[in-house]
Amino acid sequence: MDWLxxxxxxxxxxxxxxxxxxxxxxxxxxxxxSGVVDIGLEGKMLVAAFASAVAAFVTGSAWAGLGAGILAxxxxxxxxxxxxxxxxxxxxVSGVAINMLAAGxxxxxxxxxxxxxxxxxxxxxxxxFGDLTLPFARAMREHVPVLGLxxxxxxxxHGAPVYLAILAVPITAFVLKRTRFGLRLxxxxxxxxxxxxxxxxxxxxxYGAVVxxxxxxxxxxxxxxxxQSAGFLPQMxxxxxxxxxxxxxxxxWRPWPALGACQLFGLLDAIAIRLQGVxxxxxxxxxxxxxxxxxxxxxxxxxxxxxxxxxxPKASGLPYVKER
Amino acid sequence: MSPPAIELIAISKxxxxxxxxxxxxLSIAAGSIHGIxxxxxxxxxxxxxxxxxxxxxxxxEIRVAGRPLRIRRPADAITAGIGMVHQHFMxxxxxxxxxxxxxxxxxxxxxxxxxxxxxxxxxxxxRDYGLxxxxxxxxxxxxxxxxxxxxxxKALYRGAEILILDEPTAVLTPSEADQLFALLxxxxxxxxxxxxxxxxxxxxxxxxxxxxxxxxGAMVAHVETARTSPPELAEAMVGRRVLLRVxxxxxxxxxxxxxxxxxxxxxxxxxxxxxxxxxxxxxGEIVGIAGVAGNGQSELLEVLAGLLQPSRGLIRLDGExxxxxxxxxxxxxxxxxxxxxxxxxxxxxxxxxxxAENSILGYHDDPTxxxxxxxxxxxxxxxxxxxxxxxxxRPADPSLKAAKFSGGNQQKIxxxxxxxxxxxxxxxxxxxxxxxxxxIEFIHRRLIALRDAGVAILLVSVELEEVMALSDRILAMCGxxxxxxxxxxxxxxxxxxxxxxxxxxxxx
Numbered sequence: 001m002d003w004l005x006x007x008x009x010x011x012x013x014x015x016x017x018x019x020x021x022x023x024x025x026x027x028x029x030x031x032x033x034s035g036v037v038d039i040g041l042e043g044k045m046l047v048a049a050f051a052s053a054v055a056a057f058v059t060g061s062a063w064a065g066l067g068a069g070i071l072a073x074x075x076x077x078x079x080x081x082x083x084x085x086x087x088x089x090x091x092x093v094s095g096v097a098i099n100m101l102a103a104g105x106x107x108x109x110x111x112x113x114x115x116x117x118x119x120x121x122x123x124x125x126x127x128x129f130g131d132l133t134l135p136f137a138r139a140m141r142e143h144v145p146v147l148g149l150x151x152x153x154x155x156x157x158h159g160a161p162v163y164l165a166i167l168a169v170p171i172t173a174f175v176l177k178r179t180r181f182g183l184r185l186x187x188x189x190x191x192x193x194x195x196x197x198x199x200x201x202x203x204x205x206x207y208g209a210v211v212x213x214x215x216x217x218x219x220x221x222x223x224x225x226x227x228q229s230a231g232f233l234p235q236m237x238x239x240x241x242x243x244x245x246x247x248x249x250x251x252x253w254r255p256w257p258a259l260g261a262c263q264l265f266g267l268l269d270a271i272a273i274r275l276q277g278v279x280x281x282x283x284x285x286x287x288x289x290x291x292x293x294x295x296x297x298x299x300x301x302x303x304x305x306x307x308x309x310x311x312x313p314k315a316s317g318l319p320y321v322k323e324r
Numbered sequence: 325m326s327p328p329a330i331e332l333i334a335i336s337k338x339x340x341x342x343x344x345x346x347x348x349x350l351s352i353a354a355g356s357i358h359g360i361x362x363x364x365x366x367x368x369x370x371x372x373x374x375x376x377x378x379x380x381x382x383x384x385e386i387r388v389a390g391r392p393l394r395i396r397r398p399a400d401a402i403t404a405g406i407g408m409v410h411q412h413f414m415x416x417x418x419x420x421x422x423x424x425x426x427x428x429x430x431x432x433x434x435x436x437x438x439x440x441x442x443x444x445x446x447x448x449x450x451r452d453y454g455l456x457x458x459x460x461x462x463x464x465x466x467x468x469x470x471x472x473x474x475x476x477x478k479a480l481y482r483g484a485e486i487l488i489l490d491e492p493t494a495v496l497t498p499s500e501a502d503q504l505f506a507l508l509x510x511x512x513x514x515x516x517x518x519x520x521x522x523x524x525x526x527x528x529x530x531x532x533x534x535x536x537x538x539x540x541g542a543m544v545a546h547v548e549t550a551r552t553s554p555p556e557l558a559e560a561m562v563g564r565r566v567l568l569r570v571x572x573x574x575x576x577x578x579x580x581x582x583x584x585x586x587x588x589x590x591x592x593x594x595x596x597x598x599x600x601x602x603x604x605x606x607x608g609e610i611v612g613i614a615g616v617a618g619n620g621q622s623e624l625l626e627v628l629a630g631l632l633q634p635s636r637g638l639i640r641l642d643g644e645x646x647x648x649x650x651x652x653x654x655x656x657x658x659x660x661x662x663x664x665x666x667x668x669x670x671x672x673x674x675x676x677x678x679x680a681e682n683s684i685l686g687y688h689d690d691p692t693x694x695x696x697x698x699x700x701x702x703x704x705x706x707x708x709x710x711x712x713x714x715x716x717x718r719p720a721d722p723s724l725k726a727a728k729f730s731g732g733n734q735q736k737i738x739x740x741x742x743x744x745x746x747x748x749x750x751x752x753x754x755x756x757x758x759x760x761x762x763x764i765e766f767i768h769r770r771l772i773a774l775r776d777a778g779v780a781i782l783l784v785s786v787e788l789e790e791v792m793a794l795s796d797r798i799l800a801m802c803g804x805x806x807x808x809x810x811x812x813x814x815x816x817x818x819x820x821x822x823x824x825x826x827x828x829x830x831x832x
Binding site for chain 1: 376378379397398399400401402408410412414415416417418419423424426427428429430432433434435436438478
């Protein structure tokens with residue numbers, strides 16, 4: 001049964017590694033579906049990670065950390081919204097500015113406050129999200145073969161942010177597909193003029209989407225600092241906000257495929273970690289960089305023809321200006 | 325007597341230095357079809373946008389059914405029972421018909437109930453007005469005529485009593501246009517008020533009860549349609565007498581110059597846009613292509629101009645077969661085949677460049693513009709000025725950006741550039757799209773003069789009247805095929821309309 005345990009461990013770490021991607025991908029999906037391109041996902045998650053770690057350390061409560069992380073991320077989102085929606089600025093420039101600001105500000109503040117090279121002090125006890133054991137996990141492990149083990153090892157035993165993030169997938173799908181807000185949001189990303197002439201505020205919808213984007217990035221950042229790790233580390237997002245953008249394209253801007261794409265990238269990550277130092281027959285030791293490059297290679301290859309054409313929302317990236 | 329459905333009193337609107345509407349007053353009787361005509365830029369669309377709440381007037385008053393009303397945003401107009409069908413459809417293409425119809429009038433936070441109600445209502449409207457449509461079809465897959473139907477259904481679903489249509493027939497075949505007019509009449513019979521904005525006088529005469537004429541932002545005439553005539557309306561639009569008919573004398577055609585045999589073209593998605601098209605252009609004749617936009621005319625022009633490579637077929641110029649390698653735009657120009665593209669903004673001009681630089685686009689290698697790799701701004705400006713004077717471009721200022729000129733003047737800059745190169749063959753796409761009547765007259769006379777000078781001209785236009793007025797021979801296209809050929813004097817709109825719709829009359 002050793003191989004089964006190995007698989008379970010890899011799947012478990014797949015979920016852990018995919019959560020930040022999933023949060024950022026859903027965040028990007030909301031934003032882009034409304035027509036606002038956001039390459040500042042990375043920066044927002046980083047700021048959220050920092051804010052949540054500080055708040056959790058100060059208050060001793062992981063939930064206070066989540067609140068602070070979401071607040072910080074939403075504020076940055078509103079800055080992006082203000083630039084992109086109200087002032088019709090270039091969305092790429094605004095996103096890059098947010099990324100650079102986040103990378104600098106977190107380290108400077110962290111160093112000024114705690115003097116540990118930008119790190120925040122380690123979090124303990126209630127200041128971190130503890131692992132939740134789902135009902136019957138122990139019992140199933142003992143009595144149900146295979147599935148019981150997988151349930152206990154893979155599904156159960158994660159922190160609250162993991163379950164919140166996964167819950168966000170069906171909620172996103174439902175809201176987009178079956179609610180008034182979702183219909184209007186899908187419309188505004190395709191043809192804002194149609195929404196405007198239907199008597200609906202284009203800016204209002206886009207701000208709504210941008211705030212949701214902020215909330216999800218906040219969740220992702222908080223997970224990194226307060227659940228996965230025990231504190232903030234400089235640059236701890238490590239490009240996840242950008243891989244998430246690839247996942248959104250990969251998923252053709254749809255929530256369930258986005259979950260799949262993030263799991264796939266998480267799996268590659270988990271395998272990469274597992275394969276460190278392992279000798280493969282005939283190949284020898286695989287350089288870890290080669291494995292780490294897999295998500296990117298996969299995106300390029302699959303987008304080049306295997307999943308067909310990725311069609312972005314038509315008005316994505318375009319500020320709405322009434323025509324004369 | 326009931327109060328007028330709409331009254332506009334002294335509406336003025338200014339965009340920066342441009343007075344788009346000045347002191348415009350208008351009264352439209354309930355249950356009538358009212359036409360508004362005017363040249364491009366006369367302020368028709370601005371006026372309707374004000375009525376629909378897209379812009380707010382600087383001054384003036386709007387009354388709906390006798391009550392003064394402030395319309396600050398489209399939602400106010402919708403509440404007041406005003407619906408609008410925009411020239412560029414306000415539809416969300418990836419969404420279904422029913423989703424487009426309920427957008428903005430969903431009736432609740434969840435879609436389920438609203439969608440169900442919309443389905444029932446669509447079924448009722450389909451019955452009442454003969455507007456059959458599949459509610460679950462994706463709008464982007466529908467033909468333009470059906471998309472327009474969705475727009476009308478959208479307005480009716482919101483309970484519109486007053487329906488504004490902005491240039492609704494620009495994208496329709498004559499028979500689709502007739503269907504639309506029949507629909508407008510049945511709307512009128514149900515007591516709805518229709519406002520029809522157009523620049524086609526025939527439509528005004530056909531379908532309206534009363535008509536208003538706008539010129540340079542002001543309202544210049546209100547008349548009952550029965551008491552006016554197209555020449556009178558045209559004169560009111562332009563402010564001087566215009567010749568609606570193009571004066572053209574018969575001209576003997578010369579030898580074949582451009583021959584195409586069995587041309588086919590597939591786009592990158594593998595869709596066949598041209599199938600087995602053959603045609604011959606003789607010196608000194610104008611061959612017109614009649615067809616609804618999107619039936620392969622654009623591809624035909626671009627294949628002949630060397631911009632697209634056909635998947636099959638032969639092209640001969642002066643009897644010589646052109647290989648794929650010869651069919652580059654630059655080489656074809658060398659050989660005397662000039663092209664005035666359909667979309668001057670996208671293909672004919674660099675609108676951010678001054679007129680002078682636009683006047684030499686594609687001819688940068690001409691040594692008269694400067695030695696070797698260098699360009700001489702003075703010579704280019706002189707060259708541009710000569711062209712602009714000869715083609716009556718106003719203002720004749722070579723340093724002005726192309727974007728600053730009106731549509732007609734932009735088109736004249738393109739014409740001057742291509743025609744003065746003494747073409748043997750001239751391919752012309754939509755020569756008068758977005759061009760005002762005065763400039764249309766000028767452009768038409770130039771094309772006729774070129775024909776008389778022995779140039780072979782291929783004319784593609786969605787304006788059937790234009791094709792009929794200028795051409796010696798007319799080929800109709802539908803679905804990428806040539807569906808018929810007629811001598812210009814031996815056909816009429818009905819006949820061509822059937823060919824454009826792909827109806828085979830020999831079989832019928």
